[in-house]
Structures are given as structure tokens and as C-alpha cells.
Amino acid sequence: MGNSVGMLELSSIAKGIETCDHVLKAAEVELLRASTLCPGKYMIIIGGDTSSVNAAMSVGEEIAGPFLVDKLLIANISDQLMPAISSTTQVPTSGAVGVLEFYSVASAIVAADTAAKAADVHLMEIRTGFAVGGKGFITMCGDVSAVTAAVKAAEEVSDLLVNSVVIPRPTDKLYEALM
Incomplete structure (x- = not known):
């Protein structure tokens, strides 16, 4: 898996699905979860080595643009x-x-x-x-x-x-x- 986790939360479901595709194409990361959230948002959570997660997150932030609500990147995560x-x-x-x-x-x-x-x-x-x-x-x-x-x-x-x-x-x- 890796030692970092990243999350992007978007205010548009359509833009979230598009962003997820770009994130997964940007670097070798594992998709931990991609789903809709209440109320009508979209969330992407990825894991992998720190440089790959950083690269994928950068692309995701760019594609999400003004639809980005929240983001998170944690390096050296717990194995759990x-x-x-x-x-x-x-x-x-x-x-x-x-x-x-x-x-x-x-x-x-x-x-x-x-x-x-x-x-x-x-x-x-x-x-x-x-x-x-x-x-x-x-x-x-x-x-x-x-x-x-x-x-x-x-x-x-x-x-x-x-x-x-x-x-x-x-x-x-x-x-x-x-x-």
C-alpha cells in the first residue's frame, strides 16, 4: 500500500468523478474510497508512497478547481x-x-x-x-x-x-x- 494518505472533497459529484479519474492516472496510488457524501458532495481517498500521493493530489487539486471543498495529506501514517x-x-x-x-x-x-x-x-x-x-x-x-x-x-x-x-x-x- 504505502505510507501516505490523501483526501479530496469536492462540492460537485460530476467534477469529483472526473477528478478521481485524473488522480488515478497521475501516479501509482491505491484508491481507498471514492463516493458521494451528504449533501451532494464527492470524496476521493487515495494511499501510496508519499511522492505518488503528492503528485496525484496536485493533479486532483488542479482539476477540482473551485469545486474543491477540503483536502488532506498525511505522510507516515499508522499501519492501521x-x-x-x-x-x-x-x-x-x-x-x-x-x-x-x-x-x-x-x-x-x-x-x-x-x-x-x-x-x-x-x-x-x-x-x-x-x-x-x-x-x-x-x-x-x-x-x-x-x-x-x-x-x-x-x-x-x-x-x-x-x-x-x-x-x-x-x-x-x-x-x-x-x-
Whole structure:
């Protein structure tokens, strides 16, 4: 995969799809997610080595033009970030659960990377705007102290935080619902 992740958010779905094509042609990057967001926006998330992601993002920003709403590039990401974005994470189903909710997808991605680097937690998912009104949220699990530390670290570096919770002993049914 690589060690960097980039995200572009556009206010036009049509322009977003066109931009995605140009981004993927610009450099050898992995498409982690490309989808519509509420309310009528389009998001592209790519991963790969830092120079490839930088090159692809530059082309994407140029093509998006005035339709670009937000962008994000993180180098040296946690190994857990890309699987959590692409919903391919395999995590244990025990321990505490932490949830952080943001008004912005970019804020959720930054928070997830920070949380995974701050404590011994397992990222479960990074939900990026689809079916949540354009918001982003992350879920993680681990022992109570690690989840608490990870949530606190993510809160400190993130903007547009809506809410966060740590659930010390979630039910098995909650774990099933989150997976």
C-alpha cells in the first residue's frame, strides 16, 4: 500500500468523478474510497508512497478547481489507517470501545491516525461521510486505559469535534453492530 494518505472533497459529484479519474492516472496510488457524501458532495481517498500521493493530489487539486471543498495529506501514517478507511480491518471483539464524531471527514482521518499512534488500540472503522450527513466518525477498541488515552490524544489535535465516548464494557451485540 504505502505510507501516505490523501483526501479530496469536492462540492460537485460530476467534477469529483472526473477528478478521481485524473488522480488515478497521475501516479501509482491505491484508491481507498471514492463516493458521494451528504449533501451532494464527492470524496476521493487515495494511499501510496508519499511522492505518488503528492503528485496525484496536485493533479486532483488542479482539476477540482473551485469545486474543491477540503483536502488532506498525511505522510507516515499508522499501519492501521488504510484498512480502517477501506473497511478491511480485523480487530478483536473485546475490550473498551472508543468513538469520536466530527463534522468533517478530514478531521476524522487525522484523529484516527493520531489515536492509533498514541496508544495500543485497534482502529475498527473510519466512517467517511456516507449515510452520516457528511460527518466522519471513528471507532476503536482496546483496554480501557489505552482507549481513553487514544481518544484524549485525538481530541487534542482535532478540530470540528462533535462528541466522543469511551464505553468500558460494551455488550457483544454492540460489537456485532459495529463490525
